Amino acid sequence: MLPVVVIAGRPNVGKSTLFNRLAGRRSAIVSDTPGVTRDRKDAEAMLRGRQVRLVDTAGLEESDPEAIYGRMRASSEAAVGQADLIVFVIDARIGITPADEHFANWLRRQNRRVLLVANKAEGRQGTTNALEAYSLGLGDPLAISAEHNEGIADLMREIAEALPPEGEDAAPEGTRPLKLAIVGRPNAGKSTLLNRLVGEDRMITGPEPGLTRDAVSVILRHEDGDIELVDTAGLRRRARIEEALEKMSVSASIEALKMAEVVALTVDASLGLHEQDLQIARLIEREGRACILVLNKWDAVEDRNKTRKAISDRLETSMTQMRGIPVVTLSAATGAGVEKFLPAVRAASAVWNTRVATGALNRWFETALERHPPPLVEGRRLKLRYITQAKARPPTFLVFGTRAELMPEDYHRYLVNGLRESFDLPGTPIRIYGRGTTNPYAEEG
Numbered sequence: 463m464l465p466v467v468v469i470a471g472r473p474n475v476g477k478s479t480l481f482n483r484l485a486g487r488r489s490a491i492v493s494d495t496p497g498v499t500r501d502r503k504d505a506e507a508m509l510r511g512r513q514v515r516l517v518d519t520a521g522l523e524e525s526d527p528e529a530i531y532g533r534m535r536a537s538s539e540a541a542v543g544q545a546d547l548i549v550f551v552i553d554a555r556i557g558i559t560p561a562d563e564h565f566a567n568w569l570r571r572q573n574r575r576v577l578l579v580a581n582k583a584e585g586r587q588g589t590t591n592a593l594e595a596y597s598l599g600l601g602d603p604l605a606i607s608a609e610h611n612e613g614i615a616d617l618m619r620e621i622a623e624a625l626p627p628e629g630e631d632a633a634p635e636g637t638r639p640l641k642l643a644i645v646g647r648p649n650a651g652k653s654t655l656l657n658r659l660v661g662e663d664r665m666i667t668g669p670e671p672g673l674t675r676d677a678v679s680v681i682l683r684h685e686d687g688d689i690e691l692v693d694t695a696g697l698r699r700r701a702r703i704e705e706a707l708e709k710m711s712v713s714a715s716i717e718a719l720k721m722a723e724v725v726a727l728t729v730d731a732s733l734g735l736h737e738q739d740l741q742i743a744r745l746i747e748r749e750g751r752a753c754i755l756v757l758n759k760w761d762a763v764e765d766r767n768k769t770r771k772a773i774s775d776r777l778e779t780s781m782t783q784m785r786g787i788p789v790v791t792l793s794a795a796t797g798a799g800v801e802k803f804l805p806a807v808r809a810a811s812a813v814w815n816t817r818v819a820t821g822a823l824n825r826w827f828e829t830a831l832e833r834h835p836p837p838l839v840e841g842r843r844l845k846l847r848y849i850t851q852a853k854a855r856p857p858t859f860l861v862f863g864t865r866a867e868l869m870p871e872d873y874h875r876y877l878v879n880g881l882r883e884s885f886d887l888p889g890t891p892i893r894i895y896g897r898g899t900t901n902p903y904a905e906e907g
Contacts, residue, residue, distance in 0.1 A: 464506065464515040465625045468541045470569075471551035472561045473520075476581040480551060480608035481518035484509065484618065503678045510622035517541050542569070547624050548576045549617075550600060554583035554591040558598065566598040577624055578603045579617065584610050639681060639688040640811055643722035644756075645746075647738055648695075650728045651758040655794035656680065656693045659803070679718075686808065692718045719745065723855070724752040724811050726803075731757035731791065735773045740780050747784050750856045750891045752814035754788045754806045761793040785879070786888025813890045815854050822885075823859075824848055830880050839868045846896075857881070858893040866896035 469477045485505040503518040519541050542548055550569060552562050569576050580592030583605035595603035604620060606613030644652045657663050660680055682689045719725055725746045729739050746753045755777075763769050770791075777787065788806045792799030827849045836844035846863035859881070861869065878892045 464513055465546040466517060466544055467509075467514050467547045467549060467621060467625075468517045468519060468545035469549045469551060470519050470542055470565075472559070472565065475551045475553040476608050477551050478503075478518055480549070480579070480581060480606075481505070481516055483608045483611065483614055484516055484621075504680075509618040512622045512625055512628070514621070514625070517545070542572060542574065545574055546626055547621060548572075548574050549579055549621070550576050551579045551581050552595055552598075552603075554580040554595075554605060557591050558594050562598065566600055570599065575624055576600050577617075577620055580605045581608055583607055584612055639690040640807070641690045641692065641721060641723045642726060642807055643692045643694060643718045643724075643751075644726045644728055645694050645719055645742060646728035646756075647730075647736070647742075650730045651794045652728050653693050655726075655728060655756070655758065655792075655800075655803075656691050658794045658797055658800050659691060684804070686804075689804070689807070692722065694718050716745070719751065720749050722751055723814065724754065724807050726754055726756050726807065728756040728758050729773075730759050731769060731773075732759050732762040734769065735776045740776070743781055743784065743787075747781070747891050750893070752810040752856070752890050753784060754790055754810050754889070756803070757789060757791045758794050760791040761796055761798060766791075782875075783878075784889055784891065785882060788889055810889060813887055814856055816857055816885065816887060816890075817854050818851055818857070818881075818885050820850060823851060826880070826884050827861075830877060834873075834876055836863075837870060837873055839865065839870065844869060844873075852895075856891040856893060857887060858895070860895055860897050862897045865898055867898045869894075869896040 469481055471477055481503070485507045505516050507514055507516050548569060550566065552558065578595055578598065578600040580595050580603045583592045584607035592603050592605035604613060604617055606617055608614065644656060646652055660682055679690050679692045682691050727739065727743055727746065729735060743753065743755075755773075757763075757769075757773065760766070770789075773789070778785070781787070788810055790799070790802050790806045792803060794800065827846075831846060836846050838844075842865065844863060844865050846861055846866055846869075848863075849859055849861045852858045852860050861877070874894055877894055881887060881892055881894075
């Protein structure tokens with residue numbers, strides 16, 4: 463496994479800015495608002511020739527264990543317990559605070575290697591203030607400015623040198639993990655589902671809606687192949703997205719959806735399928751992602767037959783372009799039905815990756831043309847001649863023929879439905895594009 467480098471410190475000292483700088487990309491949401499980071503966020507990075515897993519954590523601060531900040535602190539402490547190296551960050555502009563002293567004392571008792579970093583140390587005054595950090599007893603402080611990229615090269619070298627020697631226990635090479643995004647409206651149980659899958663309280667959960675603010679990825683090691691789980695902030699209607707911070711959260715969720723291979727659209731089954739859920743489903747279809755529908759909190763549903771039928775009817779009328787979408791009923795809180803989740807994800811991925819043999823495809827196409835000939839367009843009948851699959855992920859087909867690019871929407875839908883039924887492609891987006899032929903011997907009229 464890759465060595466784990468955890469960035470820790472009290473709130474608003476610039477941990478997420480430093481995380482993004484070391485990762486080489488904007489991965490974590492950054493804001494002047496204290497406490498923006500609530501869940502651990504990790505990313506792979508190359509630091510002076512050493513591949514590491516960086517972990518950004520919520521701010522360390524004293525709070526009631528049951529409060530949001532108490533749960534955030536517990537998550538950060540769990541990350542520290544798994545670290546090979548802790549980068550403890552303080553704010554050089556403000557200087558040493560009682561909270562810095564408290565958590566420095568706590569870190570010394572954790573039996574972990576600690577690298578002390580004085581951030582926001584741009585300019586002469588910042589460098590002078592950084593010297594105060596010697597009083598924490600964590601060794602020589604390294605003065606940097608993550609925002610202005612000052613001292614980052616030295617920090618990368620220090621991290622690489624402080625890590626355990628490279629051994630034979632590096633992660634084995636193999637196929638890359640399947641990327642799975644868990645999306646849905648606020649309070650649908652997305653984080654609870656991720657925690658249930660990985661077997662630990664990796665994400666902050668609770669009755670408060672909107673706890674997750676950033677898209678957070680976790681690698682799930684599994685005998686059938688690793689999966690990169692990405693938990694996302696709840697997606698609300700655009701009219702209800704007001705604060706700048708929530709807009710950034712929603713943008714991160716949509717970006718995670720676009721980067722995923724399979725999307726688990728998670729719905730609170732006790733509330734039924736809302737229009738916002740369908741809007742998210744349409745976004746998944748437009749982006750061409752494989753999708754499964756997760757009906758969470760199934761244990762709270764009183765009339766399950768009625769609920770299942772109502773949701774099926776709503777999908778049938780509103781999401782014909784994803785007909786046959788797999789539906790999984792479960793309770794992430796109790797674990798009931800969760801064993802059905804990963805098989806459904808892998809099955810959806812397999813459909814999304816399907817390639818149809820050209821011979822079988824064109825035999826089906828001939829039958830489809832005979833059963834329902836192409837219509838007249840502008841008084842002239844389309845001459846569709848053959849079909850080929852251009853790519854998978856999602857299954858994408860090209861239909862060639864005279865004026866094929868003018869294929870009407872209803873005939874396009876007829877071909878999509880035929881492909882879905884004949885080649886067992888339930889739920890996945892299917893793309894068909896018409897290409898006009900330029901063959902001079904093609905029959906006209």
